[in-house]
Amino acid sequence: MSLASLSLLLLASTAPAPAGALRDDPVAASAKDEQQARPAQESGSGEIVVTARRREEKAQDVPIAMSVIGGSTIEQTGATNLNRLQTSLPAVQFYSSNPRNSAINIRGLGAPFGLTNDGIEQGVGFYLDQVYIGRIGASTFDFVDIERVEVLRGPQGTLYGKNTTAGAINITTRAPSFTPETKVELSLGNYDLISAKASVSGPLSDKLAIRISSAVTSREGTIENVRTGEDLHKQRTSSFRGQLLWKVNDDLDFTLAGDWNLQNPLCCVQYYARVGATQRPLSRQYAALAAAFGYAPPSTDPFDRKTDLDAQIKSRQEIGGASLVANWNLGPATLTSVTAWRYWDWQPKNDRDFTGLPITTISQNPSQQRQVSQELRLSSNGDGRLNYTLGAFFFHQTINTQGSQVQGSAASRWLLNPGNVPPGATGCATATAAACNPLVLNGLTSTNTINFDNTSFALFGKLNWQPVDGLHIQPGLRLNYDKKSGFYEAVVSIHNARYNYVATADNVAALLANGTATADQLNTLAPQRYSPRFSDWNVSGDITVSYDVSRDVHAYATYARSFKSGGINLSGLPLNSTSTGVDLSTQTVKPEKVDHFEIGLKTQFLDRRVTFNTAAFWTEIKDYQATVNNNAINVIRGYLANAGKVRVRGFEWDLAARPSQRLNLYFNGAYTDAKYTDFKNAPCPPELSGGTATAPGGATDPAGTPGGRSPAFCDISGQVLPGISKWSLSWGGEVRQPVGDGNVYLGYDGSWRSRFSSNPSPSAYTWIDAYSLSNVRLGWRRSDLNIYGWVRNVFDKRYFELLSVQSGSTGLVVGQPGDPRTYGLTISKSF
Known part of the structure; x- marks a missing residue:
């Protein structure tokens, strides 16, 4: 128990219960019960109670662009995690080449695309029962016993903190109940799917209530490794959550919670998708290199779902923690304390050359995060002319990562230039070429030690002033302090018949000077050591003016000045001109500075049978944190730095309708125009990479010219940000017909997104085409029983979740395909 929570308890035990509204408000409680009974996408109803502004309010009254999805909707649509949930949230993008290398973006903003770097922050805040999760990788758990998910779009820095420049995702689990309840669920499906969930809740006494929830899931893989005969992308998850509610009296309660989640899914593999021309000499591009080894992938159609990866694949992660939440109703206000400790243990293995050749035989970065x-x-109670929320927040986080990378016997020929090759010769035609000698890189190993320490403190406040009926002026302010320190060391070794x-x-420097080591080796894996430091104070704020045009029509306008905390580079730095040191000027990255403008309208009509909410926004970010190259020639490493400016603008809408008690429909959409407005030193796309490096401003050759001249960096100002579809839509509904003492129902959920770039710098080779997904369910349910069959990806759509390029500018493009069609049967029973 925290000191703050203990103080609340001691004060309450000696003071009389203050007057005020009871926490178990029957209106709010009935609204929550109704939410759980509603089918998908009826979250626009004004009766849904949310905590988006750290207090209970009706969703339609909150002047924030937000989506709310109830627990029953999550269960019935199979949205068992954030990746699946995004299909019903057009403004949300979730990308993951593995759990550590995951990113959540809202309206195209949040985190640099595809980058793993322990020293940077996310731009979308992720909260579980009011507890901030400090790493997106720790948010990839499966949902268990969820009451609702709130997705808040746009900067939320005043109430949610420093790293919510794009928005926040607020997950609330079901609370312990003083009414006994039990629910079990079993799902069976193709790919040998077995999923079992159970939850039980009830009173231990008239003051104590408990809830225990658990789940296990097993499914065979959807991708075959023809080399080992093993299926990849298996699902193996186990989850447990326990909560204990102590209701001291009507005005004071404590909730102690703990959770544990284990995943070992044998993912996430990428393999041959296509090949594109680069500016490497033809003999150094993929086709010639593969031919030199007599190699061919098991299939050139990635949707045959076959690979021959020769390195071990593993994505084991363990997530858990404990929290204590205390609420004390003081009459005029409620004091809330949230104390938490969480951990994340990541144990991966990857094949980072994406082929069956022994190029990079080991690539992994086991990582352990701890946070407190x-x-x-303090939030005012009641509906007076002036309401407020005041608070303080403390956060401390440590991350320890132990990276390793090992080159194999094919690495020299695949990665190195062939040296003095005679005219007309191809490949490794001379014995003097380093690329001809496997021993040059075979066994070359980099062992990395990465440590990160982050301490943050904030004071914040938000007011809601109603000078006249219907008009609300809501300013907010947050003062934040960050202190970060890190350590990065890469030790490089090699032990074979020639090198030791x-x-x-x-x-x-000494090893290079005496000939013990070669520049080819230490340019491939460079030893380095540095200890970056960063600290800063920031003030962010926002102001929203809203007007209740009528009981069912609410308009608002918001301006927010927000920021994403500065960071430190902890993935290695670019080499300096001597190739024996690093550019220490790139150790830190400045905070992002965000100016955000938004107008919105929330409406209900036809006796609240139809809800239509819409918003338009314009966001500009200075010092955008992105992956870049420095201005030197022959740089082999990207790193995090500040691009000049990014602009994102667009509009979105959420439409939900209930024409009758037997039919509900929804149609949601987002238009997002996201561009780099100033990014002059960006990494070049693969078609401009791999050739002879030129000095800044020097002559270059057209894209895809074999043996051509490549720019040191590229100006991509005016081009699109990665991972963002200009148009995203979701639609569907459910129809019901009474049968016996229940209802037969048919539900459909569809989504479509236009094409998007899957590379930090747009490339002709890495556009992911537009695609649409459809999910259906058919079943029968009554209040205590639900039996239904389901099909996801009904039309077996072939699509990629992401595309990326093989390092070394060989032209190989690899992809991670989305799940094929899956189907099954689910039975859930409540007692």
């Missing part, structure tokens, strides 16, 4: 946080909030040494940042 404490939040105190260990290179550190201290002895690398």
Whole structure:
């Protein structure tokens, strides 16, 4: 128990219960019960109670662009995690080449696309029962016993903190109940799917209530490794959550919660998708290199779902934590304390050359995160002319990562230039070429030690002033302090018949000078060591003016000045001109500065049978944190730095209708125009990479010219941000017909997104085409029983979740396909 929570308890035990509204408000409680009984996408109803502004309010009254999806909708649509949930949220993008390398973006903003770097922050805040989750990788757990998911679009920095420049995702689990209840669920499906969930809740006494929830899921893989005979992308998950509610009296309660989640899915593999021309010499591009080894992928059609990866694949992660939430109704206000400790343990293995050749035989970055946080909030009660929320927040996080990368016997020929090759010769035609000698790189190993320490503190406040009936003026302010420190060391070694040494940042120059090591080796895996530091104070704020045009029509306008915390580079730095050191000027990255404008309208009509909410927004970010190259020639490493400016603008809508008690429909959409407005030193796309490097401003050759001249960097100002579809839509509904003491129902959920770039710098080779997905369910349910069959990806649509390029500018493009059609049967029973 935290000191803050203990103080609340001691004060309450000696003071009389103050007067005020009871926390178990029957109106709010009935609204929550109604939410759970509603089918998908009826979250626009004004009766749904949310906590988007750290207090209970009706969703339609909150002047924030938001989506709310209830627990029953999540269960029935099979949206078991955030990746699946995004199909019904057009403004949300979730990308993951593995759990550590995951990103959540809202309206195209949040995190640099495809980058893993322990020293940077996310731009979408992720909260579980009011607890901030400090790493997106720790948000990839399966949903269990969820009451609702709130997705808040646009900056939320005043109430949610420093790293919510794009929005926040607020997950609330079902609370312990003083009414006994039990629910079990079993799902069976193709690919040998077995999923079982159970929850039980009830009173231990008239003051104590408990809830225990658990789930296990097993499914065979959807991708075959023809080399090993093993199926990849299996699902193996186990989850447990326990909560204990102590209701001291009507004005004071404590909730102690703990959760544990284990996943070992044998994912996430990428393999041959296509080949594109680069500016490497033809003999150094994929086709010639593969031919030199007599290699061919098991299929050139990625949707045959076959690969021959020769490295081990593993994505084991363990997530868990504990929290104590205290609420004390003081009459005029409620004091809330949220104390939490969480951990994330990541144990991966990857094949980072994406082929069956022994190029990079080991590539992995096991990582362990620990975090503690404490939040105190004081929120006024009642519906007076002036309401407020005041608070303080403390957060401390540590991350320890142990990286390793090992090159194999094919690495020299695949990665290195062939040296002095005679005219007309191809491949490794000379014995003097380093690329001809496998021993040059075979066994070359980089062992990385990465440490990160982050301490944050904030004071915040939000007012809601109603000078006249219907007009609300809502300013907010947050003061934040960040202190970050890190350590990065890469030690490089090689032990084979020709080479035997260990290179550190201290002895690398001597090893090169005496010929023990070669520049080819230490340019491939560079030893380095540095200890970056960063600290800063930031003030962010927003102001919203809203007007209740009528009981069912609400308009608002918002301006927000927000920021995403500065960071430190912890994935290695670019080499300096001597190739024996690093550019220490790139250790840190400045905070992002965000100016955001938004107008919105929330409406209901036809006796609240139809809800239509819409918003338009314009966001500009200065010092956007992105992956870049420096201005030197022959740089082999990208890193995080500040692009000049990014602009995102668009509009979105949420439409829900209930023409009758037997039919509900929804249609949601988003238009997002996201561009780099100033990014002059961006990494070049693959078709401009791999050739002879030229100095800035020097002559270059057209894209895809074999042996051509490549720019040191590219100006991509005016081009689109990665991962963002200009148009995204979701639609569907459910129809019901009474049969016996229940209802037969048919539900459909569809989504479509236009094409998007899957590379930080747009490339002709990495556009993902537009695609549409359809899910259906047919079943029968009554209040305590639900039996239904389901099909996801009904039309077995072939699509990629992401595309990326093989390092070394060979032209190989690899992809991670989405799930094929799956189907099954689910039975759930409540007692």
